[in-house]
Amino acid sequence: MEKDIREDIAWAQINKDVLGSLEAPRPLYWVILLAAIAMIGVAVGCEIYQYQVGIGAANMNNPHAWGLYISTFIFWIGMSHSGTLLSAILHLMHADWRKPIYRFAEAMTTFSLMTAGLFVMIHLGRLWQFYYSLPYPDERGLWPNFQSPLLWDAMAIFTYLSSSIIFLYVGMIPDLAICRDSMHPGWRKKLYSLLSLGWEGTDRQWRNFRVTYLMIACFLIPLAVSVHSIVAADFAMSQQPGWHVTSFPPYFVAGALYSGCSGIITLFIILRYVFKFEEYMTLSILKKIVRLTFAIAMVWTYLNAVEFASVWYSHDQPSKDVLIQKASGTYAPFWWGMIFCGSIVPLTLAFKRAQTNIPVLFAVSLLVNLGMWLERWMIVAPTFSHGIYPWTWDHDQWPSFVQWGIVFGSFGWFVLLFMVFCKVFPSVSMYEVKEMVYHRSLHLKKSGAAGRGAH
Amino acid sequence: MGQRHILALFNNFENAEAAIYELRAADIKGFNFDDLTLKSPIEHHEVEDILGQRSAKVHWFTLVGALLGGLLGFFLISGAQANFYAQMKGGKPIVPLPPNFMLAYEMFILGGVCLSVLGFLICAGLPAKRSSLYSAKVSEDQIGVLVKADESAMAKIKGVLLNHEALEIQEEAGK
Numbered sequence: 001m002e003k004d005i006r007e008d009i010a011w012a013q014i015n016k017d018v019l020g021s022l023e024a025p026r027p028l029y030w031v032i033l034l035a036a037i038a039m040i041g042v043a044v045g046c047e048i049y050q051y052q053v054g055i056g057a058a059n060m061n062n063p064h065a066w067g068l069y070i071s072t073f074i075f076w077i078g079m080s081h082s083g084t085l086l087s088a089i090l091h092l093m094h095a096d097w098r099k100p101i102y103r104f105a106e107a108m109t110t111f112s113l114m115t116a117g118l119f120v121m122i123h124l125g126r127l128w129q130f131y132y133s134l135p136y137p138d139e140r141g142l143w144p145n146f147q148s149p150l151l152w153d154a155m156a157i158f159t160y161l162s163s164s165i166i167f168l169y170v171g172m173i174p175d176l177a178i179c180r181d182s183m184h185p186g187w188r189k190k191l192y193s194l195l196s197l198g199w200e201g202t203d204r205q206w207r208n209f210r211v212t213y214l215m216i217a218c219f220l221i222p223l224a225v226s227v228h229s230i231v232a233a234d235f236a237m238s239q240q241p242g243w244h245v246t247s248f249p250p251y252f253v254a255g256a257l258y259s260g261c262s263g264i265i266t267l268f269i270i271l272r273y274v275f276k277f278e279e280y281m282t283l284s285i286l287k288k289i290v291r292l293t294f295a296i297a298m299v300w301t302y303l304n305a306v307e308f309a310s311v312w313y314s315h316d317q318p319s320k321d322v323l324i325q326k327a328s329g330t331y332a333p334f335w336w337g338m339i340f341c342g343s344i345v346p347l348t349l350a351f352k353r354a355q356t357n358i359p360v361l362f363a364v365s366l367l368v369n370l371g372m373w374l375e376r377w378m379i380v381a382p383t384f385s386h387g388i389y390p391w392t393w394d395h396d397q398w399p400s401f402v403q404w405g406i407v408f409g410s411f412g413w414f415v416l417l418f419m420v421f422c423k424v425f426p427s428v429s430m431y432e433v434k435e436m437v438y439h440r441s442l443h444l445k446k447s448g449a450a451g452r453g454a455h
Numbered sequence: 456m457g458q459r460h461i462l463a464l465f466n467n468f469e470n471a472e473a474a475i476y477e478l479r480a481a482d483i484k485g486f487n488f489d490d491l492t493l494k495s496p497i498e499h500h501e502v503e504d505i506l507g508q509r510s511a512k513v514h515w516f517t518l519v520g521a522l523l524g525g526l527l528g529f530f531l532i533s534g535a536q537a538n539f540y541a542q543m544k545g546g547k548p549i550v551p552l553p554p555n556f557m558l559a560y561e562m563f564i565l566g567g568v569c570l571s572v573l574g575f576l577i578c579a580g581l582p583a584k585r586s587s588l589y590s591a592k593v594s595e596d597q598i599g600v601l602v603k604a605d606e607s608a609m610a611k612i613k614g615v616l617l618n619h620e621a622l623e624i625q626e627e628a629g630k
Contacts, residue, residue, distance in 0.1 A: 011596035181591035198583035
């Protein structure tokens with residue numbers, strides 16, 4: 001059986017390999033970076049146009065108040081659950097194979113949330129009035145509605161973003177000290193010296209570090225669940241057909257974990273090649289993530305079936321109409337695309353040969369995330385175009401190039417942040433990989449000694 | 456008598472642990488075992504068996520942070536809602552409990568996380584100036600044992616450290 005990691009990698013070599021990734025990535029890194037900047041350029045152009053002309057330029061009009069912006073917002077919030085799964089949940093379960101890959105998953109969490117936050121502002125149209133939503137006493141006498149799930153959402157996302165940044169940073173302190181000790185004088189050394197806070201790896205520091213990391217991990221799990229449940233509440237607490245569904249919160253959480261895991265597979269493959277991490281991001285670890293993704297895919301498929309069944313047998317005619325419209329109306333190709341990409345494509349992952357086939361996995365992970373993005377669009381748009389009131393019927397609005405351009409650019413924004421992070425900070429946790437190597441070699445020694453004793 | 460620091464670097468945990476164990480067992484005058492610090496590139500909690508249980512109090516900060524965060528969240532929002540008194544509420548409660556608990560829950564977590572980090576910084580003594588007896592090799596692959604003791608005890612301590620194959624010994628006058 002292939003190993004998650006070689007036990008004989010020297011600790012100094014781990015430092016060298018990871019620090020090397022900060023300085024000399026493969027040329028593809030720069031290609032990705034340039035493509036990301038170009039994509040952001042498209043989005044900025046579209047946003048400037050929308051800013052000057054008005055939200056009508058996005059082809060948004062009643063009843064379609066949310067369009068692709070809120071669909072993509074949910075997509076990015078979902079993507080953020082990857083880090084929590086790998087860092088916090090698997091940390092508590094002592095799954096040490098997560099160690100070489102959890103850092104970039106945490107970074108994914110932070111940057112997906114930053115990307116998601118942009119859409120909340122963009123969808124307002126008048127984004128310069130975003131401050132209206134902040135709760136403070138003012139002369140207008142207007143307060144945000146504390147009883148609205150939209151406000152809970154803002155609070156939950158703020159908490160999640162702050163906690164994720166803190167979790168990412170705290171977990172990185174020992175590695176920042178390694179960077180500080182290894183870099184030549186320059187801006188990097190100054191940055192790492194500042195951020196490592198004078199860490200020296202004393203037993204006192206490690207002891208408190210362990211407890212702190214565990215505490216934050218324990219908080220992050222219910223937080224991640226609450227964040228996506230609250231996003232689900234934005235829909236489920238309304239009376240709109242197709243949204244007022246009891247199973248929405250677990251459905252959203254499962255969808256978030258699913259898209260997060262697929263995102264991890266995509267970025268795993270890219271980072272492994274670009275930063276020459278073949279030694280650490282091994283096929284054995286990839287296989288474990290793939291199996292986890294497959295399991296979550298089946299949960300998501302099941303929850304979809306539950307949702308359809310509860311709508312169908314509820315005899316709530318408007319909800320049933322929306323479901324029928326999804327499957328046979330204007331949006332049918334996208335709805336069936338969602339089912340195909342989200343439930344059929346991942347069946348490939350059940351085959352052993354596909355579980356370590358990089359081109360297949362890359363294609364599957366992208367298709368799954370396409371399906372997950374379609375899922376969010378299919379939650380938002382069909383209900384708006386077939387609400388309870390007849391005036392909303394047959395309002396199938398197609399998003400304009402402005403919406404598509406901004407959505408397209410958001411991927412560039414995420415990739416840019418992520419790639420810059422991986423170039424400035426170690427995307428593989430050096431001290432945790434050393435721990436992994438150390439414990440595995442210790443285990444090997446013990447089992448070897450036991451074996452010799454037995455004979 | 457003045458106190459001095461000494462840092463010994465070891466190739467592995469076994470040698471470092473053996474040296475610490477011997478220093479603990481030996482009754483060296485002018486050396487207090489609590490003044491011994493282990494520096495390592497990874498967390499090695501097995502060393503607690505030899506160093507003894509040295510407490511980590513971060514969880515108390517977490518508890519206080521979470522409780523304060525939750526209470527602050529609840530009362531901040533309720534306070535704002537109470538200011539609505541002049542406004543028409545249409546028969547709805549002025550301070551609605553279920554949504555407020557939702558927001559208090561988020562603040563509970565935020566408070567817990569923020570104070571955990573504060574607790575970590577306080578308990579771990581960070582941010583700190585780098586000590587003069589520090590070797591970058593500790594962040595790579597070597598284990599450091601830092602000892603503070605009276606000058607008179609240094610020779611014996613050095614002997615123990617060298618007996619256990621210390622690769623390098625750095626000395627400096629203590630503050």
